Amino acid sequence: MKKILSGNEAIALGFSDSGGVFASGYPGTPSTETLEALARIGDVYCEWATNEKVGLESAIGASIAGGRAMATMKHVGVNVAADALLTLAYTGVNAGLILMVADDPGMHSSQNEQDSRNYAKFAKIPMLDPSDSREAYDFVSAGLELSERFDTPVMLRTTTRISHAKGVVEPREKLPPRIREWVKDVPKYVMLPNYGQARHQELEKRLLRLREFAETTPLNREEAGGNDLGILTSGVSYQYVKEAYPGASILKLGLVHPLPEKKIREFAGKVKRLMIVEELDAIFEEQVRAMGVRVDIGKDRISLCGEVSADIVRAAAEEADAAKGAAPAADLPQRPPTLCPGCSHRGLFSILGKLKVFVSGDIGCYTLGALPPMSAMHSCICMGASISAAHGMAKVNEIAGGRGKPVAVIGDSTFFHSGMTGLLSMAYNGGSALVIIMDNRTTGMTGGQENPGSGRVLAGELSRQVDIIALVKALGVDHVEEISTYDLKETEAAIRKGLATPGPYVLVDKNPCVLRYRVKTIPVAVDPEKCSGCRACLKAACVALGLVSSGDKPKVMIDPDICNGCDVCSQLCKFDAMYKK
Amino acid sequence: MGVFNIVIAGVGGQGVLLASRVLAESALASGMDVKQNEVHGMAQRGGSVISFVRIGEDVRSPVVMPGTADLLISFEPLEALRYLHYLKPGGRLVYNKVPLNPSTVASGLATYPPDVEERIARSCPGSRGIEALSIARDAGNVKAVNMVMVGSVLPNLPLDPRVVEEVVKEISRGKGFDVNLKALAGGVAAAGA
Known part of the structure; x- marks a missing residue:
């Protein structure tokens, strides 16, 4: 039966239908829903x-266990897993092993x-x-077979427009899981040096x-069309190419490493102009040029930054500027993401902003503390860097x-991910930073894992809580x-004490x-008689707050449908104008 | 038929994703090809959200290009104005008239433009504003704004309204069943009013 699935859901179903036995990973947009979908399917162990x-x-x-x-x-x-990956390439596998990686061209939710x-x-x-999604589903079984046939790990790469876009998938018959023998093979x-060399x-x-x-696999296919323009492409870029030039000659790669050199040469020989459409780096282009094949249109016309689109493909092929179309309305107030009403991070950043300290931040919802009006985070590099960078500072x-x-400032999940090692190093090396762990009992930014x-x-079962x-x-x-x-x-008193005490100092919020x-919780209301319109509460950066005209100075009102009663704004009020009904 | 392009705009938390799902599932149930795409992750935290639903015989790209949408459904007036350029000439806009303050306005860094609806009417003469919040409240839940908005565009879709209703029933199996159907019907009534 046909189903509408996102690329991530399709990969989960593909793994379940291809005899998958074990899956593990860490949440990260746009990959997160893959394991969540696998847990919902419920017939493969995942964690x-x-x-x-x-x-x-x-x-x-x-995989070693079969x-x-x-x-x-x-x-x-x-990057975090690369240490394992680069040596796994040497050892190879026993049962098939796929590393599913989701890229984020355009940085919708990435650093x-x-x-x-x-x-x-x-x-x-x-x-x-x-x-x-259809190929995402099919490529899981193809990848597992490839992995076992060639004794190699296989990377299955998506991008945001594959992972999060939904399309129609028609699942195959389900394979039962088969577990291979668990063998010792020193x-x-x-990977001692002498074994590694071999x-x-x-x-x-x-x-x-x-x-x-790569030369013969149906994963790479040629779609014959006119001989004026030939396009080498893969992934979602293929869809943009089909949208822009439904009748063009296309060499569509499903296996993007290693490249089919003979096939590419033959294809390039058949067309007047060869165009390469790939998002981000010039990976195909550099390799094709190294083969000595002429590339007529490539990264000279398609940016190394951001996503490709049908309009960009068209403009590149016609060597014209991208179609402008109607311009978006100018001068509109921006609507950036923001901390939820009632979020426990709001109070923290209100105080950190007030104390004007340097805040070494980390990856999570709390990174939003860097945005105005709080502007209370001054660096954020990668997972876990808050503590180790603060130590260097x-x-x-x-x-x-x-x-x-x-x-x-670091969240619970990020602390477990790679903040712990930084804290251990700081304590060991006699460092002196104040570390605030915002333990909200979930991996929040990726949707609450x-x-x-x-x-x-x-899978939802109870476990030991650290x-x-x-x-x-x-x-x-x-x-x-x-x-x-x-x-x-x-909070202010605790932070001041932590700043005044030499050595590592840790505060933990468990809301x-x-x-x-x-x-x-019960929403807060404003007494318009007491509100002076001073706007001190607006520093809370909460979307429940707004200004309404009233006499000479606009006053604050609170939308009861949005307010979640956290009382941060009422504590910022100097006129006692806020109350709970 | 060619591809019918729908853009759904709104604010993180308003249920843009579920509305998109209803339209996509309805297209599948009608035997059509469909691609649906929105960007989620960080944007869900009260940020501006945009979702694409493309329906037709053979749909390729999951993305609607500016200037090509047949229908723009916006759950908020400012977001309607922000994404108005996605409409093709002669495309339709249906929007929820109830404004939501962006965080930039709520924190006093910007002001909500007082003339949003006038600007919409000037740029897109056939547009229609719906009081989706009060209709959702009457249906039993302020969060059902998304179903009201789906109801309000039913006459503009290349889909049988009964199929959409069946999909809403299927999706809200268990909880919110009555509320969602009432909200959908409320939207239909508002569109006809």
Whole structure:
């Protein structure tokens, strides 16, 4: 029966229908829904790992033990897992192993737009690049077969427009899971230098065999059309090409590493102009040029940054400027994402902004604390960097002298992911930063996933809930206190004490995510007689607040349908104008 | 038929995704090809949200290009104005008249333009504003604005309204069944009024 599935859902179903046995990963937009969908399907064991490296390593173990395995992550997650990946390329697999990676061209919800195709080249392993949900589904079984046939991990790469776009999928017959024998093979799996040297030879031989395979596999197909323009493309770019030039000659790659050199040469020889349409890096183009094949239109006309579109393809082929069309309305107020009404992060950033400290931030909803009017976060690089970067800042400040203590802000899931190691290092090296762990018992920004602090696993069953305070103490920090950021006075006092005390100091807020746990409290109301229109409360940056005209000065009103009664705005009010009915 | 392009705009949390799903499932149930795409993740936190639903015999790109939408459904007036350029000449706009303050306005960094509806009417003469919030409230839940908006565009879709109703029933199985159907009917009535 036909179904409408997102690319992520299609990959989950594809894994379940292809005898998948084990899946692990770490949430990250746009990859997150893959494991969530697999958990909903319910017939394959799947879990949230504490980070991408752990997820991939667990999948490696599952493969060695003979179960078809998959690890899922976003593009930057592969950086974390790269240590495992680059050596996994040497060992190869037992049962089929797929690393599903979701790129985010255009950075809809990411800190960079790195192109994961580089990793396939770097690791010398095959990569599949589906162009819609149907192919996302099919490429899972193709990838597992490829993995087992060539004894190699396979990367299955999506982009946001594949992972999140929904299309029609017609599932095949379901394969039962088969578990292979669990064998000891020291030269294959123990990467001591002498064994590694032999495996490297194997890897290079395997890559040559894969190059041959690329020439004949139906994963790469030519669509014959006119001979004026020939387009080499893959992934969602193929759809943009079909939209712009339904009748063009196309060489559509499903296997994007290694490239089919003979096929590309033949194709290029048949057309007057060769165009390469690829999002982000010039990966195809550089390789095709290195083959000595002339590329007429490529990255000279299509940006290295952001997404491609049908209009961009058309403009590039016609060597004209992209169609302008109607212009968007100018001068509209922006509507950036913002902390939810009632969010526990709001009180914290109100105080951090007031104290004017340097805040070393991290990846999560709380990164929104960097936006005005709070403007209370001053660096955010990658998962877990808040604590280690604050440590470096504190050491330089110690040498420079006369500077204040930095503050690191990190969420629970990010702390488990890679903040813990930074804190251990800081305590070990006699560092001195104030670390605030916002433990809202969920991985919030990606939609509210479980983690070791939430007390449940991916499939929903109860699990052991880690005690963050005991954990922090065990890492070597003596000063650790619990606070509630809904109480601004208490929060300010605790932060001031933490800043004044030398050495590592940790504060933990344990208020739950109001969105994930559906926390609803009585809304706050404004007494218009008492409101002076001073706007102090607007610093809370809450969408429930607004100004209404009233006499000479607009006054504040609160929308009761939106307010979640957190009382941060009422604590910012100096005129006692806010009350609860 | 060619491809019928729908753009749904709104604010994170308003249920743009569910409305998109209803339209996409209805297209599938009608035997058509469909692609639906929205960007989620960070945008869900009260940010501006835009979703595409493309219906036809053979749909390729999951993205609607500016200047090509047959129908723009906006759950909020300012967002209607923001994405108005997605409409093709002669395309239709149906929007919810109830404004929601962006965080930039709520924190006093910007003001909500007082002439949003006038600007919409000037740029898109055939547009229609709906009091979706009060209709949703009457149906039993202020969160059913999305179903009101789906109801309000039923006459403009290349889909049988009964198919859409069946999909809404199927999707809201268990909870919100009555509310969603009432909201859908409320939207239909508002469109005809």
